[in-house]
Amino acid sequence: MGKKIVINPITRISGFLEIEVEVEKNIIVNSSCSGMLFRGFEDMLKDRSPLDAIYFTERICGICSTAHAYASALALEDTLKVTPSFNDRLLREFIHGCEYLQNHIRHFYQYTLPEYVKGPDFSPLLTMDYYDYRLPDKLNKELAKHYIQSTKYSKSAHEMLAILGGKAPHNHGIFVGGVTVNIDSEKFIRIKSLLSSIKDFSKNIMLEDVYIISKYYSDYFKNGKGYGNFMSYGAFENYPYEDISYLKPKVFINGEFFNFDKSYISENIYNAWYTSDKLDINPTDENTKENINKKGAYSWIKAPRYYGYPMEVGPLARMWLSGEYTKGISTMDRTIARVLEVIKITEILEGILKKIELINTKQSKYEIPIKAKGNGLTDTTRGALGHWISIEDKKISNYTIITPTTWNLSPTDSKGLKGPVEKALIGTYIKDLKNPIEIGRIVRSFDPCVSCATHVISDKYKPIKIRLL
Amino acid sequence: MKDEKLCPVLDSKKKTVNKIIDLAISESKKTNKKINLIWLEACGCSGNIISLLNADDPDIIFFLENMVNLTYNNSLMRKEGERAFEVFLKTLETEFILVVEGAISTKENGFYNVIAKYNNKYITGMEAVKMAADKAKYVLSVGSCASYGGPSAARPNPSESISVPDFLDREVIRVPGCPCHPTWIIGTLAHIIYFDKPKLDEENRPVIFYGVTIHDRCERRSYFEKGLFAEKLGEKECMFKLGCRGPITRTVCPTMEWNSRHNWPIGDNTPCIGCAREGFPDSMEPFVRF
Numbered sequence: 001m002g003k004k005i006v007i008n009p010i011t012r013i014s015g016f017l018e019i020e021v022e023v024e025k026n027i028i029v030n031s032s033c034s035g036m037l038f039r040g041f042e043d044m045l046k047d048r049s050p051l052d053a054i055y056f057t058e059r060i061c062g063i064c065s066t067a068h069a070y071a072s073a074l075a076l077e078d079t080l081k082v083t084p085s086f087n088d089r090l091l092r093e094f095i096h097g098c099e100y101l102q103n104h105i106r107h108f109y110q111y112t113l114p115e116y117v118k119g120p121d122f123s124p125l126l127t128m129d130y131y132d133y134r135l136p137d138k139l140n141k142e143l144a145k146h147y148i149q150s151t152k153y154s155k156s157a158h159e160m161l162a163i164l165g166g167k168a169p170h171n172h173g174i175f176v177g178g179v180t181v182n183i184d185s186e187k188f189i190r191i192k193s194l195l196s197s198i199k200d201f202s203k204n205i206m207l208e209d210v211y212i213i214s215k216y217y218s219d220y221f222k223n224g225k226g227y228g229n230f231m232s233y234g235a236f237e238n239y240p241y242e243d244i245s246y247l248k249p250k251v252f253i254n255g256e257f258f259n260f261d262k263s264y265i266s267e268n269i270y271n272a273w274y275t276s277d278k279l280d281i282n283p284t285d286e287n288t289k290e291n292i293n294k295k296g297a298y299s300w301i302k303a304p305r306y307y308g309y310p311m312e313v314g315p316l317a318r319m320w321l322s323g324e325y326t327k328g329i330s331t332m333d334r335t336i337a338r339v340l341e342v343i344k345i346t347e348i349l350e351g352i353l354k355k356i357e358l359i360n361t362k363q364s365k366y367e368i369p370i371k372a373k374g375n376g377l378t379d380t381t382r383g384a385l386g387h388w389i390s391i392e393d394k395k396i397s398n399y400t401i402i403t404p405t406t407w408n409l410s411p412t413d414s415k416g417l418k419g420p421v422e423k424a425l426i427g428t429y430i431k432d433l434k435n436p437i438e439i440g441r442i443v444r445s446f447d448p449c450v451s452c453a454t455h456v457i458s459d460k461y462k463p464i465k466i467r468l469l
Numbered sequence: 470m471k472d473e474k475l476c477p478v479l480d481s482k483k484k485t486v487n488k489i490i491d492l493a494i495s496e497s498k499k500t501n502k503k504i505n506l507i508w509l510e511a512c513g514c515s516g517n518i519i520s521l522l523n524a525d526d527p528d529i530i531f532f533l534e535n536m537v538n539l540t541y542n543n544s545l546m547r548k549e550g551e552r553a554f555e556v557f558l559k560t561l562e563t564e565f566i567l568v569v570e571g572a573i574s575t576k577e578n579g580f581y582n583v584i585a586k587y588n589n590k591y592i593t594g595m596e597a598v599k600m601a602a603d604k605a606k607y608v609l610s611v612g613s614c615a616s617y618g619g620p621s622a623a624r625p626n627p628s629e630s631i632s633v634p635d636f637l638d639r640e641v642i643r644v645p646g647c648p649c650h651p652t653w654i655i656g657t658l659a660h661i662i663y664f665d666k667p668k669l670d671e672e673n674r675p676v677i678f679y680g681v682t683i684h685d686r687c688e689r690r691s692y693f694e695k696g697l698f699a700e701k702l703g704e705k706e707c708m709f710k711l712g713c714r715g716p717i718t719r720t721v722c723p724t725m726e727w728n729s730r731h732n733w734p735i736g737d738n739t740p741c742i743g744c745a746r747e748g749f750p751d752s753m754e755p756f757v758r759f
Contacts, residue, residue: 007550008586011543014515016584038574038581039512040627044620049755055742056750059620062516062648106522114547123538124546124556148530155523155729162728166737168523169516169648170744173737175757180702180738190731361738363703365759440549451514 002029005436010443012111014063015450019439023430031425033409033443037450045399050076050368050391051176053399057387058170060401061451063106066099066161067380068387068401069174074376075387076176080369085362088178090352091164093236093244094191095174096380097349098161101198102154102168103381104315104342107447108206109150112335115441116213119144131435134216143209153201160191175363182360192353199346202339210339214332224331224442226424229253229309230317231407233260233386235379236348243351246344247322249377253309257321262377265386267302267402270414274302279414283388283400284373303410303419304402310413312420313383313404314447315341331424334445368394382447383407403452421446504662505565506537507557507601510544511594512582512621512630513571516648517612518544524651525729532655536662537566543584554585554592557601566661567605568654569598572614572621572630581628598633607661608641610634611654616645617747624751634673642666643674647744652725653678672747674719683715683741686723701759703738712758714743 008018016037022030041060045053054072058065070092077083084092114125118133118140125147135143158168164181165173173180181187214221229252236246249260266280275294276285281302303310311317316337319325324344325337368391375388383404390398410419418426421443430436508518522529533539539546540560546553571594574582579593586592602608610633613619622630634641644657657675660667667675684690692698692707699706709716718741726733734741743753750756 006586009543009549009553009584011546011549011553014544016510016543016582018583018586037512037583038628039621039630043625043627044623049758052750052754052756055756056620056623059514059516059647059750062514062519065514065516106519110522110545122533123540124542124548127547129552151522151529155525155528158523159728159731162732164737166732166734166739167727169519171737172734172739172742175702175739182703182738361703363701363738365701 003433005430005433005439007436007439010440010448012114013444013448013450014061015448015452017443017448017450019425019443021425021436021439023433026430026433028425028428028430028439031422033419033421042399042401045396047395050079050389050394050396051366053387053389053396054175055170055172057401061449062169064099064103064381064449064452065169066096066165066171066174067382067385069171070096070380071376071378071385071387072389073174073176074378075374075389076376077374078376079372079374079389079391080176080366082177082366084178087183087357087359088361090244090356091179091181091183092174094349094352094356095161095165095171095179097236097345097352098157098164098168100345100381101342102157102161103447104338104345105150105154105157105198105202105206108210108335108339109147109154111447112444113143113147113209115437115444116217117143117147120147131432132437135212139212143212146205146209149205150201153198156194156198160194163187163191176366177361177363179361180363183356183358185358188353188356188358195346195349195353199343199350202342202346206339206342210336214336217332220332220441221328221330223428223438224334224424224445225329226312226420227310228329229311229420230320231260231306231311231313231384232318232321232379233377233384235318241351241355244348244355246348247318250321251306251311252317252321253307262375264307265304265402267304268413269302271297271411272302280305283375283386283402284390284398301406301409301411303413304407305410305413305417308415310410310417310420310423311384311407312446313379313407314338317383318379319344331442331445338447370394380404382449382452403449405449405452408446409448409450421448503536503538504606505560505563506539506568506658507560507565507605508539508542508568508570509584509594509597509601510542511569511571511584511598511615512574512628513612513614513619515544515570517570517654518542520648521651521654523728524655527655536655536658540565551585551587554587557585557597561601561604564606565604566658567598567601567608568611569608569615569633570612570649572618573598573633573636574621574628574630575636576627576629595636598636602637602639607666608633608637608639609644609654609657610641611644612649613645613647613744613746613749616643617749619645619647620750641673642669643672644678645674645745646720647749649745650678650720650722650725650727653721678721679719679745681719681721683718683720683722683735687715687735688723689735699738702757705738708735708740711740712755713740714746714753715741718743718746720745
């Protein structure tokens, strides 16, 4: 038995996460991640009005609520057979893009930067026990200043979101049929101006900052790799214009690219507290029952797999799949890809602004079918997000959500395959066992959103540890 | 150019002076007697701390540098693990304000919401809120989950969540909203820090932010008076018939708007869904009806 290290809470993420690793001769030989919050949104959604799912699922997550609104609206449009107008679709993509920018800027400066940079000199960032901070004083001061400066731009991203979506977090403007805003020149120029300042900041400050960090922490190009299998449901796709297109659904497994097929998505319950007539559950199936007494199980989270493979999702996956970044797969590459994606998204949003027409939204009254099923699969800030909805008697009869963090933090499946984050931790060299700063750096590079990942677990529970891995 | 290197002693003296100035500045910041603040994220979506980051005049930086000494917050603090929770424990020995966002999950003795592990023992949100509330000078429930149960307590309430005022046997200032508007949070704290407790209504909400209904000051009020109603989203008339909860929701949304006063839900042609109100979301549904 090696030495055990437990970190709880892993701070500077959204939600509550515990990481436990086992270390032998300073090398991580085993690891487990535990989501520490349960609310049970899928149960709550049952019997509600289908249209309410958009605003309701936003409440799953405070930092990425727009992602849920977006996926939920897609699922409802699939179910209700509604097609938004081109202009409304563009505006909705723009709103979603604002969420990417807000998330990535806050993740890089407020969540990641304090791992590598001292300061700024106020609570709760001030501390006397800095460890492994390597930047020379002058550079460190500069980057600490950028922590402060960045808050203006992440806020601006939410301001753009609010101009088109009413408010943020938890916008109102994304709805079935696209958006509710009637775009005019005044709104247009406001978002254009805000976007331009965000682009300047990301190109001139943020990009340089991540390269400075990567230079002084170049050893982080060598850890946190994981499987190197990537998946995306597609982002900014289905447009005949290159300047607003990012990537189509795609997967990368064992070094080869494949087309994405959503029928290959399943959730394995081998190590999860559920029983069913089979081990691999289709997201639209409802035949799992929670069972806390199931032998050997250790998680409330099912293990989503694609054709049986655990998949990494997120900015590095997208940049890799689209060919925009292929330098490597590691903790630092993941962080660099996130920053590069900020620039990519600002460019796409600029492209969208060039194509927007000043016309009113094409909202209509929506009839809810007596019985129907649909799904909304899209990539969002943290990766692949899927909502599956079933309607019976004009009400929600089943709602399944598989979030990006569920993919990244998934538990071991019946084949013995570990989840991507666990895999990424194993083999890591920990320099100082009293200050195992490597663990947090690797885990945060995946930008876990535990608020999202743990909404799905079942309602029956005993006061024992919830383990995701 | 090379002359600059002529006198290493002078050079080092200059540097020393700078170092002392820097040290003095940072020390003065440390001893600045701002009140300590614990911002606990409990059973919720952590959306209120994100909303706080959107604050505008004062912004989050002014708030942290000048108004409070935020010692503990899961989303922002540098420390992690036991060292993070130690800061929480240390703050309990000082004068401090407690902000709670998220509801109190009571099922299985609170184990649905674990916020830390300390000395091999899990600390639940429920336990941490109780510990801090016993000693806090003021307790604020920020957001609708903390204030009323909110989405965390939505039926069938799988985590058996309750509001902070229902959980605690002491005065709690309610600052609801889903999320709470950053100005309502900072404005309430400013009243406490620079003056005293703000005037509260019968539900313990600061009257300055929750005194008047949305309907009373709605920019679409004249349409209501004339009986002109929107039939679908995106229209300019009063959205009462689409299910707008403005008439029963008290906030300053119409005058303050959101995100640096850029917009608000009714300005985006959608009805108010009563997110700052007791009963949200269950008794506010359906949010939109045709």
